Amino acid sequence: MHLLGIDVGTGGTRAVITDERGRIAGAATAEHVPFASPRPGWAEQDPRDWWRAAREAIAQALAHANLSGDAITGIGLTGQMHGLVLLDGRDEVLRPALIWCDQRTDVQCRRITDEVGAARLIELTSNPALTGFTLPKLLWVRDVEPTHWDALRSVLLPKDYLRFQLTGARVTDVSDASGTLMFDVARRRWSQPMLDAFDIPAALLPEAFESPEISGSLSPDGARATGLAAGTPVVSGAGDQAAGAVGMGIAQPGLVSATIGTSGVVFAATDRPALDPRGRVHTFCHAIPGRWHVMGVTQAAGQSLRWCRDHLASPENGPRVEYDQLTQEAASVPPGAEGVLWTPYLMGERTPHLDPHARAALVGLTASHTRAHIVRAILEGVAFSLRDSFEILNEMQVPVHRVRLGGGGARSPLWRRIQTDVYGHTVEILNAEEGAAYGAALLAGVGAGAWPSVDAACADALQVAETLEPDPATVAILRTQYDRFRRVYPALAPLTAPDRP
Numbered sequence: 001m002h003l004l005g006i007d008v009g010t011g012g013t014r015a016v017i018t019d020e021r022g023r024i025a026g027a028a029t030a031e032h033v034p035f036a037s038p039r040p041g042w043a044e045q046d047p048r049d050w051w052r053a054a055r056e057a058i059a060q061a062l063a064h065a066n067l068s069g070d071a072i073t074g075i076g077l078t079g080q081m082h083g084l085v086l087l088d089g090r091d092e093v094l095r096p097a098l099i100w101c102d103q104r105t106d107v108q109c110r111r112i113t114d115e116v117g118a119a120r121l122i123e124l125t126s127n128p129a130l131t132g133f134t135l136p137k138l139l140w141v142r143d144v145e146p147t148h149w150d151a152l153r154s155v156l157l158p159k160d161y162l163r164f165q166l167t168g169a170r171v172t173d174v175s176d177a178s179g180t181l182m183f184d185v186a187r188r189r190w191s192q193p194m195l196d197a198f199d200i201p202a203a204l205l206p207e208a209f210e211s212p213e214i215s216g217s218l219s220p221d222g223a224r225a226t227g228l229a230a231g232t233p234v235v236s237g238a239g240d241q242a243a244g245a246v247g248m249g250i251a252q253p254g255l256v257s258a259t260i261g262t263s264g265v266v267f268a269a270t271d272r273p274a275l276d277p278r279g280r281v282h283t284f285c286h287a288i289p290g291r292w293h294v295m296g297v298t299q300a301a302g303q304s305l306r307w308c309r310d311h312l313a314s315p316e317n318g319p320r321v322e323y324d325q326l327t328q329e330a331a332s333v334p335p336g337a338e339g340v341l342w343t344p345y346l347m348g349e350r351t352p353h354l355d356p357h358a359r360a361a362l363v364g365l366t367a368s369h370t371r372a373h374i375v376r377a378i379l380e381g382v383a384f385s386l387r388d389s390f391e392i393l394n395e396m397q398v399p400v401h402r403v404r405l406g407g408g409g410a411r412s413p414l415w416r417r418i419q420t421d422v423y424g425h426t427v428e429i430l431n432a433e434e435g436a437a438y439g440a441a442l443l444a445g446v447g448a449g450a451w452p453s454v455d456a457a458c459a460d461a462l463q464v465a466e467t468l469e470p471d472p473a474t475v476a477i478l479r480t481q482y483d484r485f486r487r488v489y490p491a492l493a494p495l496t497a498p499d500r501p
Contacts, residue, residue, distance in 0.1 A: 005441030008079030022461025026065025074448030128279030247439030260409025264301025296389025342381030
């Protein structure tokens with residue numbers, strides 16, 4: 001038995017093939033065309049490019065595994081959340097998808113909050129209105145592009161556009177639907193009151209299944225396009241954060257992941273829909289039936305280091321400086337970066353500020369500071385921003401017993417150590433961290449019968465390779481620096497807030 005997980009990321013689509021014990025047999029990534037930003041704060045991608053990349057990644061992963069397409073016995077899907085894919089009556093893409101980091105919907109978010117009420121919004125959807133979510137984007141299309149709205153017949157999320165191409169089914173899962181602001185997270189179903197409040201026809205939306213449930217099977221067209229076998233079952237899958245958490249074994253309360261990719265996410269599994277009345281963290285359905293999760297998001301986590309590499313560290317016409325060189329330089333600087341602070345708000349911020357107008361800042365520079373200080377400050381600043389989520393989990397009485405690190409922040413020894421000392425918790429590194437596509441493959445295995453439950457899949461497939469304990473002396477230094485970090489945003493927010501009549 002072999003299982004295929006497919007992850008529609010921002011930069012590319014990844015395909016991972018495992019056996020029935022969760023061991024990696026093959027993997028490949030096909031890059032996307034970089035997302036377009038026609039105006040400041042806008043972010044758009046062509047869903048047809050995701051489908052092209054998926055076909056390429058599947059073919060490459062099969063070749064890497066030395067398998068034919070009919071060896072795959074189950075398929076799981078995951079991908080970037082919140083994206084708005086619009087199809088017309090002929091099932092053609094109407095316009096480029098507005099993706100998760102698009103910030104154009106501030107007006108629509110304020111209208112949603114005003115019309116529903118902030119407290120009622122949390123009651124109905126477990127979340128506030130944020131610019132990245134799907135409903136504000138849908139309202140923006142209706143407000144600004146009425147021709148597209150009139151032609152609209154189907155709304156899909158990014159991974160579900162791939163599902164439609166593979167199976168012909170218009171289906172999503174409860175974890176991905178949780179990020180639309182149209183879903184009743186506590187009851188795991190679409191929110192009719194929200195649809196009624198904004199006159200959204202329920203017929204536009206896909207049916208929502210639990211993540212390990214089989215949502216359809218590969219169609220003849222899907223089989224011809226991918227080289228896989230017609231009839232192969234496809235499970236509902238999950239949004240990238242829930243699938244990534246499954247791939248890291250974050251299934252039971254008390255286990256928390258901190259993952260640094262383009263964005264940064266703190267993810268805590270819960271056995272109830274735990275709510276923050278201020279909406280500073282997201283409360284979504286987990287990919288595990290009967291469980292939920294709380295998630296804090298830093299918009300520009302790994303992107304902060306990439307921005308530094310691309311715009312501050314690399315010569316304009318010379319070879320690009322690599323991340324390893326930057327982190328090696330930063331390791332020579334003591335904890336606290338000798339007073340330099342970075343607030344990573346390059347793309348506004350979700351947790352804890354809920355402010356699309358927040359801006360990044362490099363604070364405390366003197367003539368004696370070097371590039372190494374700036375890099376260290378960026379690594380620490382991203383960890384401080386993620387610590388904001390841990391502080392909120394503590395307020396909500398969500399237990400944190402162990403923290404598992406993922407993404408690029410887990411691959412760098414220095415960033416692992418910084419996170420351990422900033423969070424102040426025992427930290428675990430897994431023997432292999434394959435991200436959301438791996439979690440999608442485990443979900444496919446549950447649907448195909450390789451494991452009886454998601455818990456069993458995680459217990460069977462995952463092992464801890466390294467455990468780190470906080471260093472008390474460094475924890476004290478970074479706690480002081482974190483207290484300074486928390487004072488930067490309130491001081492600068494009045495300077496970046498938009499002028500409104």
